[in-house]
Amino acid sequence: MSIINSFQNVFRIAELKSRILFTLALLAVYRIGAHIPTPGINGEELSRFLLDRGGALMGFFDMFSGGALSRATIFALGIMPYISASIILQLLTVVIPALGRLAKEGEAGRKKITQYTRYGTVLISIIQSIGIAVGIESMNQGAFVQNPGWAFRLMTMITMTSGTAFLMWLGEQITERGIGNGISLIIFAGIVARFPNAVISSYSLVRAGELHLILMLLVIVMMIAVIGIIVFMERGQRKIPVQYAKRVVGRKVYGGQSTHLPLKVNTAGVIPPIFASSIIMFPATIAGFIAIPWVQSLARQLAPGTVFYTIIYVGMIFFFCYFYTSITFNPVDIADNLKKYGGFVPGVRPGQKTADYIYRVLARITFGGALYLSAVCILPDILRGYFNVPFYFGGTSILIVVGVALDTMSQMESHLVTRSYDGFLKKGRIRGRRG
Numbered sequence: 001m002s003i004i005n006s007f008q009n010v011f012r013i014a015e016l017k018s019r020i021l022f023t024l025a026l027l028a029v030y031r032i033g034a035h036i037p038t039p040g041i042n043g044e045e046l047s048r049f050l051l052d053r054g055g056a057l058m059g060f061f062d063m064f065s066g067g068a069l070s071r072a073t074i075f076a077l078g079i080m081p082y083i084s085a086s087i088i089l090q091l092l093t094v095v096i097p098a099l100g101r102l103a104k105e106g107e108a109g110r111k112k113i114t115q116y117t118r119y120g121t122v123l124i125s126i127i128q129s130i131g132i133a134v135g136i137e138s139m140n141q142g143a144f145v146q147n148p149g150w151a152f153r154l155m156t157m158i159t160m161t162s163g164t165a166f167l168m169w170l171g172e173q174i175t176e177r178g179i180g181n182g183i184s185l186i187i188f189a190g191i192v193a194r195f196p197n198a199v200i201s202s203y204s205l206v207r208a209g210e211l212h213l214i215l216m217l218l219v220i221v222m223m224i225a226v227i228g229i230i231v232f233m234e235r236g237q238r239k240i241p242v243q244y245a246k247r248v249v250g251r252k253v254y255g256g257q258s259t260h261l262p263l264k265v266n267t268a269g270v271i272p273p274i275f276a277s278s279i280i281m282f283p284a285t286i287a288g289f290i291a292i293p294w295v296q297s298l299a300r301q302l303a304p305g306t307v308f309y310t311i312i313y314v315g316m317i318f319f320f321c322y323f324y325t326s327i328t329f330n331p332v333d334i335a336d337n338l339k340k341y342g343g344f345v346p347g348v349r350p351g352q353k354t355a356d357y358i359y360r361v362l363a364r365i366t367f368g369g370a371l372y373l374s375a376v377c378i379l380p381d382i383l384r385g386y387f388n389v390p391f392y393f394g395g396t397s398i399l400i401v402v403g404v405a406l407d408t409m410s411q412m413e414s415h416l417v418t419r420s421y422d423g424f425l426k427k428g429r430i431r432g433r434r435g
Contacts, residue, residue: 023178034068066190074163085120129160180408188404236265266369272320321370331358
């Protein structure tokens with residue numbers, strides 16, 4: 001009953017209620033725009049062709065656009081160009097010293113990097129939209145494109161780039177005036193929009209006798225268990241104890257308190273599965289369009305569910321877990337900051353020894369995080385490929401949905417607690433992926 005009362009309290013706070021309604025309204029705008037076709041394209045015929053021939057990569061990127069990519073609507077590119085630009089800028093802050101210094105300049109530096117990310121989003125959108133226009137023309141002009149040529153390409157470029165820019169603006173508005181992270185919620189809405197179709201398809205299979213009711217119930221129980229594991233692991237932390245030495249300044253004594261340094265089990269989030277899937281599926285999708293026997297055989301080996309695919313996929317998840325963690329978390333900087341402010345890990349000398357200790361702990365928990373990500377991501381493929389069990393949501397989509405839900409619930413609970421209301425849980429607080 002406490003959870004029900006907490007949700008009732010949500011709508012008793014005028015500001016929180018307006019933020020939630022504002023977020024829902026903008027997400028509704030996004031879903032409406034995902035069904036508006038791009039001028040000059042036969043969306044229905046193109047959707048059938050792409051889903052038949054596009055293979056796993058098309059389904060993967062179509063997931064992030066909420067089905068808009070396969071239909072070639074005005075939001076066909078979705079928010080992926082923004083995500084790509086953000087990741088590229090984050091990597092460049094490590095490679096380019098000037099960007100690294102800019103990232104450490106606080107609010108002013110963050111605004112500048114956000115501005116660069118917007119420029120990068122538009123540039124990536126222009127390149128991708130022109131590529132889509134040229135690709136659609138080369139497939140089957142009569143069936144998909146009414147009037148091919150540069151007029152069509154420019155129209156497609158302007159329409160899709162404007163759609164992505166509008167989605168980027170929607171995401172920023174949700175983050176600023178709504179609840180939760182806007183970009184994440186847009187991806188969340190696109191994935192969740194497929195849920196009703198999955199339920200209807202499962203019900204149809206059960207009624208037709210193609211899927212046993214008990215097996216369907218087992219799948220539901222398994223999905224609930226997977227969600228529980230994701231919640232547990234996303235909140236998992238390794239707390240390194242930190243002690244601050246006492247300092248006497250004049251007549252006052254500073255420091256002396258004990259705290260901890262939290263290291264997340266899954267520091268990289270959903271980046272490793274996204275990168276790994278994209279890299280593996282790209283050659284598989286290209287090979288699917290080449291009518292050469294050995295190329296077709298290679299495409300089948302790279303299809304989700306095969307042993308070869310699973311081994312490469314898990315290996316790349318491990319690689320990107322360690323790679324992304326290494327560029328986003330620097331033990332040397334942490335150790336230097338602790339030493340600068342008089343902090344130390346009990347039993348470990350300050351400076352380089354502390355950095356080595358943090359690195360060893362981080363390497364071990366990252367291994368556990370990579371195992372967890374691999375298990376969640378390959379479970380749906382194993383169920384579909386080896387046991388012929390319908391599992392409509394891939395591991396990456398489940399990770400995104402649960403993670404975004406945790407972050408949003410955490411923000412809602414913060415609004416409740418600051419206004420003297422109880423949180424959603426009797427004991428403790430809901431922590432998001434960053435909390």
